[in-house]
Amino acid sequence: MDKMIVVEKITKHYEQVEALSNISLTINKGELFGLVGPDGAGKSTLFRILATLLLPDKGKAWINGVDVVKHYKKIRSSIGYMPGRFSLYQDLSVEENLNFYASVFGTTLEENYALIEDIYRYLLPFKERKAGKLSGGMKQKLALCCALIHAPSILFLDEPTTGVDPTSRQEFWETLSKLKEKGMTILVSTPYMDEAVLCDRIALMQEGQLMKVDTPQQIIDQFDKALWKVSAKNMYGLLKDMRLSPLVEQCYTFGQYLHFTFVQEELDALVAYLKQKGHQEIEIAPTAVTIEDCYLQLTDV
């Protein structure tokens, strides 16, 4: 497989803080690759280094074989970068923003229209509107159009769906999978685990390090404990009592249930304990592991 992005032992400090700590990573051509981790894990720093906007302290990185430090100018025309913070011109209209970004890269809106058509059709009714006056979902669509306007071969998307409603998120990811079909390599960071599972591979990041790099399914398969779910009438009381039980190893909220693992699998004893604590309508059963459970286990809540 062709390597599109190669990161070799990259370290980056901000004063005393080590934002990236000796990171190595390879992303293949046409891959949809996800970076998952808390704020401060180093995701944005990695994006900035790969987008040639920040110099690493140590280590090297190549985009399609080209060094990101030595030949940064060559790289800039082949990548599209959508930063975490909305960075378009708020006082330019939708159309003016697009024309501006196209002209910066020496192209036109018409030339690459096919690539953005899918997303741009949502924006068409508002093409006269100032970017600053768009809703969150529309801003994000415009930012993606601007990142695509010069037909890059790689897309860097730093938390593109933060603050975006579930319907728009779904549309956004459908767009990504279409771009992937066209052969684009996509590196995307996200705090949403339901998005992480849509990636070909993901890297779980924490404190400047990669804790795990694998396909979502492989990561799920590596979960080495039996996972259970439990609910009762008073969920907050249940959470507190579960954490006090010596039978319970890890317990956390998970939608309408709590998820937990046993220190020792003694179901009857646990149910008796919860009843004695006064819990009502107890429902308890084994449950399937999701990528979110893996994340929570690795980061150890």
Added chain:
Amino acid sequence: METVIEVQGLTKSFGSFKAVDHLNFKVAKGEIFGFLGANGAGKTTAMRMLCGLSKPTSGSARVAGYDVQLNPEKVKQNIGYMSQRFSLYDDLKVEENIRLFAGIYGIPRPLIKTQTEALLEKLHFTEERNTMVRALPLGWKQKLAFSVAVFHQPKVVFLDEPTGGVDPVTRRQFWELIYEAAAQGITVFVTTHYMDEAEYCDRLSMMVDGRIEALDSPQQLKEKMGVASMDEVFRLLARKAKRTE
């Protein structure tokens, strides 16, 4: 049960555009009320009226015992507010932020001192008391912002997408603070785009095109619509939207 928020025919128009269109609902003391809707459905506009920051075009709302139209200042004194965009001053220290907001909400000076210590301890922030807020990780900032918003023990706290962009671990820690506040009798009015968080609410309303399209407990909503997840509830309801912005 004591009603803390009571909304009747609440409407806000901008010209001919009805951003919020005849809302009716009640929220009880200590309830965690989720306020859902797609981007542009009118959530923020509605919330601004409930906080006394924007005047309704018609209809009325009582929040924490006061009419938002007649007594907006009284409303503001009796609520807490936290948004993802702005809540704390980045260039003030942790302790200074707490003191500033405590003062704004009219907590007496001697109390501020003891309560600040108690809060720093509870959040395990004693080491960071002199840290500039801008230097805190996002998750810490949000926990601090929430604690500051409920520092004066308001009757209601309004949270506008408090966990946007936050990872699963930090979001859970944040929700435990919400649970705790609700258990103390503070009513929590929260917007979120995370459907697992919607499940943590006692009741949910779903806004579509400025109107409340559904309002019930998460369980009831799923049963009524015959789907397994809140994600599906959201998508089915959001699909009814006719306006595009």
